Amino acid sequence: MVRSYYEQGTHIVLIDIGHSYRGLCEMVNGYYFCYEEKNPIQFNPFYLEEGDTLDTERKESIKTMILALWKKDDEHFTRSEYVAISDSIQLYYDYLSNNPELFPCFNSYYEFVQDHFTVKLKSENVKDKDFDIGNFLYVLRPYYGNGEFGFLLNAKKNLDLLHQRLIVFELDNISGHAVLLPIVTLIIMSVFVSKMRRLRGTRKMILIEEAWKAISKGGMAGYMRYLVKTVRKYFGETCFVSQEAEDVANNPIVKDAIINNSDCKILLDQTKYINKFDSVQQLLGLTDKEKTLILSLNKANDPSKKYKEVFISLGGTVSKVYRTEVSLEEYLCYTTEEKEKIKVQEYARKYGSIQKGIAMLAQDIRQGNIAA
Structure with a gap:
């Protein structure tokens, strides 16, 4: 799907x-x-794609993240702390626009707060009870540089x-x-x-x-x-x-x-719930006809074909059982069986890509060179 x-x-x-x-x-x-x-x-939540701007939504998401880094779930932030963080983000991006050689990431944000925003707070005589900058920098230090979680917010790829x-x-x-x-x-x-x-x-x-x-x-x-x-x-x-x-x-x-x-509910084989399916039926709001369809899954499959059945209900008005059959190549791409995944990875390494690896593995299986 x-x-x-x-x-x-x-x-x-x-x-x-x-x-x-x-x-x-x-x-x-x-x-x-x-x-x-x-x-x-x-x-890297600080990185803006080309043509992107620091709109209200992006600013709020960064602010929420920084507050989550600083405060525990049971700790509340004050209005003055919220305003200070909001100011620090806006001023940080203003600073970046004037210093294009700097790369936007948590590291450069932390350094900006430490070297520049701290000076601003002192010049405005902001008290620790309103915004404790020392505590803020101390708690966020693990996410900076070589800190324990310094890798988390400083990505330069993807x-x-x-x-x-x-x-x-x-x-x-x-x-x-x-x-x-x-x-x-x-x-x-x-x-x-x-x-x-x-x-x-x-x-x-x-x-x-x-x-x-x-x-x-x-x-x-x-x-x-x-x-x-x-x-x-x-x-x-x-x-x-x-x-x-x-x-x-x-x-x-x-x-x-x-x-x-x-509105859409999709169920696979429910054989293991056959003796307690009434609770599932009640939970999902299924009709007796839908229950019968679901419990019929894979009970009379064509032995000459390799497929599984699936039940799909659309808004409770259309309910049908469908046959799902994929090619061998698709199966090898989707499989979650450990042995099969290892074999796919082995062929991908051998032939240089997962596409070529799957193609060659499927060919070997069809030719009987490897067990299916």
Whole structure:
């Protein structure tokens, strides 16, 4: 489905846990953001694309991010602190325009605050109780230079997120990280909202895979509610994916906000829930006819063909079972089986690209040179 949307020109922001989309992302030269020790996840919220300006929305997203870096969830900021940060951002971009040799990133912002904004505060006799600049710089130091998280906000590549049509955020390695996860989710919010509001006439889709279990709390929960209610007005769609019905039923964010606003429901084989499907039926608001269709999935497949069946309900008015069959090449691109993924990667390295690797692997399988 993601591939079909992509081929139709849709801009897709995808949040995942489990590396399911690495092959597809590499195939279409998308941006794949993943945290690894040797290649940690990196962003640059301060970078403005060519022709872009520091509009109110961009300024607010940077301000929200800086406040999240500075204050804990249970700490409140004052009006004077909010105003000071707002001033620092505006003055920082004014400073950049007068010093074009400087690269916009958190490092140069931190240095500007330390060397120039501090002087301004002193000249205006701003008290620590109104804005404690020493505490501000101390708390934000880990994100500067060689600090513990100095890599996070100083990226110099993959900067044009507005015009990139497939962006995958893989959160597996930071799903339980108290510092990185909130900041990364804020940046994801900023990326998609920017696309949603600025790409007029272009379809946008945000797809939240199993990652919603890790991020459906705190500020992200409110964001998910906002997305579901707002995205349609901007020619956009929100998609949520889960493998466990209980997860959906036990999550009030999903149950109350998402399901009630979802006109399209797609279900795969539910055989393992056959004895407790009544709760799933009630949760999703399915009719008895739809229940019968869902429980019939893959029960009488044509043995001469390799496919799976899928149930799709559109607004509760059209409900059908469809056969999903892909080519061997597509299967190798989408597969999440570890052995198959390793073989695809092995062939990609051998033949220089994932496209050539998949083509040669499919050829070897068809010729019987390698087991399917």
